[in-house]
Amino acid sequence: MVLDSPPTSTSQDTLAAVDVAGLYCAYDGTPVLVDLTLQIRPGAFVGIVGPSGAGKTTFLRALLGAVPRTAGAIRVFGKEVKAGRAARIGYVPQLETVDWNFPVTVREVVAMGLTVEGRLFSWPWLSGAQKRRIDALLERLGIGTLGDRHIRELSGGQQQRVFLARALVREPRLLLLDEPTTGVDIKTRHDVLHLLAELNHDGVTVVLTTHDLNSVAAHLPQVVCLNRRVVAFGPPASVFTPAILEATYGAEMIVVRDGDLTIIADKLGIFRDITDQHSHAHGADHRHHTETSDGH
Amino acid sequence: MLTFLLDPFRYDFFIRGLIAATVVGGLCGMVGTFVVLRRMSYIGHGLSHSVFGGAVVSYVMSWNFYVGAGLWGFASAVLINWTARRRQIGGDAAIGIVTTASFAIGVAIISRARRFTRNFDAALFGNVLGVQPEDVYVVIGVTVMVALVVFFAYKQLLFVTFDAEVAPLYGVPDRWMDALLSLILAATVIASMQILGVTMIAAIIVVPAVTARLLTDSFSHMVLLGAAIGTCCGLLGMLLSYYLDVASGATVVLTASAIFLLVLVLTSVRRRLRSERTRRSTARLTPAEVSDLFD
Numbered sequence: 001m002v003l004d005s006p007p008t009s010t011s012q013d014t015l016a017a018v019d020v021a022g023l024y025c026a027y028d029g030t031p032v033l034v035d036l037t038l039q040i041r042p043g044a045f046v047g048i049v050g051p052s053g054a055g056k057t058t059f060l061r062a063l064l065g066a067v068p069r070t071a072g073a074i075r076v077f078g079k080e081v082k083a084g085r086a087a088r089i090g091y092v093p094q095l096e097t098v099d100w101n102f103p104v105t106v107r108e109v110v111a112m113g114l115t116v117e118g119r120l121f122s123w124p125w126l127s128g129a130q131k132r133r134i135d136a137l138l139e140r141l142g143i144g145t146l147g148d149r150h151i152r153e154l155s156g157g158q159q160q161r162v163f164l165a166r167a168l169v170r171e172p173r174l175l176l177l178d179e180p181t182t183g184v185d186i187k188t189r190h191d192v193l194h195l196l197a198e199l200n201h202d203g204v205t206v207v208l209t210t211h212d213l214n215s216v217a218a219h220l221p222q223v224v225c226l227n228r229r230v231v232a233f234g235p236p237a238s239v240f241t242p243a244i245l246e247a248t249y250g251a252e253m254i255v256v257r258d259g260d261l262t263i264i265a266d267k268l269g270i271f272r273d274i275t276d277q278h279s280h281a282h283g284a285d286h287r288h289h290t291e292t293s294d295g296h
Numbered sequence: 297m298l299t300f301l302l303d304p305f306r307y308d309f310f311i312r313g314l315i316a317a318t319v320v321g322g323l324c325g326m327v328g329t330f331v332v333l334r335r336m337s338y339i340g341h342g343l344s345h346s347v348f349g350g351a352v353v354s355y356v357m358s359w360n361f362y363v364g365a366g367l368w369g370f371a372s373a374v375l376i377n378w379t380a381r382r383r384q385i386g387g388d389a390a391i392g393i394v395t396t397a398s399f400a401i402g403v404a405i406i407s408r409a410r411r412f413t414r415n416f417d418a419a420l421f422g423n424v425l426g427v428q429p430e431d432v433y434v435v436i437g438v439t440v441m442v443a444l445v446v447f448f449a450y451k452q453l454l455f456v457t458f459d460a461e462v463a464p465l466y467g468v469p470d471r472w473m474d475a476l477l478s479l480i481l482a483a484t485v486i487a488s489m490q491i492l493g494v495t496m497i498a499a500i501i502v503v504p505a506v507t508a509r510l511l512t513d514s515f516s517h518m519v520l521l522g523a524a525i526g527t528c529c530g531l532l533g534m535l536l537s538y539y540l541d542v543a544s545g546a547t548v549v550l551t552a553s554a555i556f557l558l559v560l561v562l563t564s565v566r567r568r569l570r571s572e573r574t575r576r577s578t579a580r581l582t583p584a585e586v587s588d589l590f591d
Contacts, residue, residue, distance in 0.1 A: 064465045093462050102333060102458050103509060103518050112458065113466065115451045120472055124450035150513035170466075 015078035017042040017174055017205040018063060023072030025058055032058045034228045036072070040207065042173070045200045047217045048209045050226035051249050056209040057094075059226065060176045063207075064089055076174060090167030090175040090204075095159060096183065100152045106162050107147040110134050113169035137165050141195070157188035164195070175199065177208040181216050189215065213240070213264045240264060304538045313427045313491070316435050317534040317544060318527055320488045321500065323439040325526020326446060327484045328505030329519045330477060333457050338388055339376065341498035342395030344485045346372040348494045351419050352402035362434055365486045372398055373478035422493030422545025431490050438487040442480050446519065449476060454515055496545035503552040504529060510563045525555060 018040040025033040032055045040046055048056050061067045062074060065081045074081040076089060114130055116122050126134070138144045141161045146154060151162060160180060167175060177196070181189040193216065200206045210216040217223050218236045225231040225239060225248040232244045240262055245253040256263040304310045331340050347369040354364020372394050379390035446453065455463040456473040464470040488497050508521035533548030540547065 061465065066465050091462070091465050093459070093465075097461060098459070102515075103513050104454075104458060104515050105513065108454070108515055109458075112451070112455045115455050115463075115466060115468055120452065120469060120476075121448040122451060124447055 015042070016040060016075070017044060017077060018207070019073075019075040019078075020063075021073045023062065023074060024070040025055070025062055025067050026070055027058075032228065033062065033069075036226075036229050038224065038230050038233060040205065040222075042077070042205055043200070043203055044222055045197070045206045045220055046208075046222045046224060047220040048207065048224045048226050049211070049213055049217050049248070050231075054227045054248075056226055057178055060091070060178055060207070060209065063174075063176060064091055088170060088172060090170055090172035092160075092163050092167050092175070092177040092180060094178045094182065095156075095163065096179075098151075098159075098163070102151075104151055105148050106138070106143065106151060106154070107134060109151060109162050110138065110165045110169055113166040134165075134169060137169055141165055141168075155188070156184045157191050160184065160188065160192055161195070168199070172204070174205045174207070177206070179210060180208055181210055181212060186215075193219065213245075214262075218262045218264075236262060304535070309427065310538060312429065312432050313537075313544065314531070314534045316427050316432050316491045317530040317548060319432075319435050319439050319530070320491050321504070321530020321533070321548065322523045322527035323435070323442060323484055324488060324492075324497070324500045325504035325508075325529070326519060326523035327442060327480055328501040328503075328526065329508065329515075329522045330453060330457055331481065331501050332505040332509065333515075334460075334477070336477075336481070337498065337502045338391055339373075340481060340485065340501045342376070342391040343369060343373060343481060344489065344494045344497040346395035346398035347482070347485055347489060348419060349398035349400070349402035351489065352405050356405055361490075362486060365489070366482070368398070369482035369486050370479065373482050374475075377474060377478060419489060420494050421543045422491055422496055422548075423543065426490060435487045435491070438483045442483060445476060445480060449473065450516075453477070458515075491544065492548060493543070493545035496549045499549045500526065500529065500552060503549070503556050507552070507556045507559050510559050525552075529555065 016039045018038065020036055020038045023033055023036040024031065036055075036059070048059065050056055058067055062069060063076060063081065065074075111126055111130075111134060114126065114134075135144070135147070138147055141164065143154075143158050143161050143165070146158060151159060154162065164177075164180075175196075180192055180196070184192070189212075196206050196208070208216075218240065221235060222233070223236045223239045224233045225244055227248050227250075231248045232239045240255055242253055242255055245255070245264065251266055254265045256265070304314075331337055347365050350365040350368020350372075351361060353359075353368065354361055357364070375394050376387075376390050379385055379394060380387040382390075452463075452468050452473050453476075455466065455468045456470050456477075460470060463473075484501070485497055488500070492500055504525040505518070505522040507525050508518045511521055512518050529548055529552040533551040534544055536542070536551060537544040537547040
């Protein structure tokens, strides 16, 4: 399942979707992002991987102008992102941070996406056009019948779709998702990735963070290895090498390639034994190709 | 019977008290939804104690009560927010420090001059007799103002209440909304103080909102239901206060608690009946039907 992103041919193509140059961010004096430079083209589908504390979430929030930065420039579709001012970008937070006991229905959550930016006051109701937009979106995401349900009554995949709908109702050209596949089962993960691929196909630039190198990152067209700075950026086939992964995670990794399939494992313990036995059993002429950072 | 029911309405002070308590009940119920869902219940409790300090100081300095207590209350709310932003100090600890110190200032001043003591019974426990026409106007004014703010900032307040982390990422001015909520809460506490008493306010803010939460899963319904339940509590509590000759703050709180208990029991029974029904209806299914359910 390699999710191809088709080349889009609009006049905006010359402007990068995301253009970050020399970005430095720090929380309470502790540097989180250091001299980060990255360009993502419009219509791209990019996964950001890296160890905990590598600054994945900070990077997404920086694109939204929500993180104080000490240096550097961030442009989204050519427009400078100002500190403390939200750009019109779709953002889906980690579902773990949601208060599932809060009394809101699906429709109420999605309507939050239509809160007018920067305003203190507005009318409390939605216009007819806004209501139709929400209904059409829920329908499209396959949760059309769940509009009046409480958010706790949904399955993991449906919950993910609700928060995706909240981001999409703003009709963003750039969609940022923080760990959209963490804590969901295999089928849901598959559904979510498919949905994102569809959106990407329609021209939305998608950037997501993930912990899952094997079942998520390896299927995306492009991957960023992040550890405070960009260690590598490119298609998984060229980025997932033992040397780059070690530089990203600070631990030795094994990369097993079998045709289109790439499997990454840490070098310690049981995985190594299994892969060793496996290649022995199949003989030397097998296509398995195990790479480690200290040679092949 | 009719004369018994109409009896209290012969007194101006009672009619004033009834209007004030009913409106205050609705005000507290409406504000309560935000307080409960933002887990600010303790702030309401603390703020009312804090304002007591302001009330005593403004009495001693012979300032207008509402001006003195208002400034004092807003200053404490800002101070709490500011203290709680320090990561080493939790919100609850910040409230504990600011409001108890403020309350202690009031107590200290009263104990220096014992002749004040009786005047502050109303502020502590609420007093129907103490309600002046001026108080009724203030209560109505504050309620109208808070209702307007909640109406026109509804979307923004809902978003920051639901997810304070993500709301600013969607362009909601979260700092302003925090300040607005503090202002609303301070105004509510001050307007309610003369009628319900410092010690009772927190309960009348929290209990109707929690009761409404048991009855609905929708935010807008919770705000409206909270206000409606609060209004009923104010009205019923005030009538009980007259007939039972008990402090009005206490009867309003006890009415609210009784309604809460009733709703808690009814919703628990309903929930049990519903799960029982599901269990029975699934027990009668054939294995094929059961497997259909999971498809």
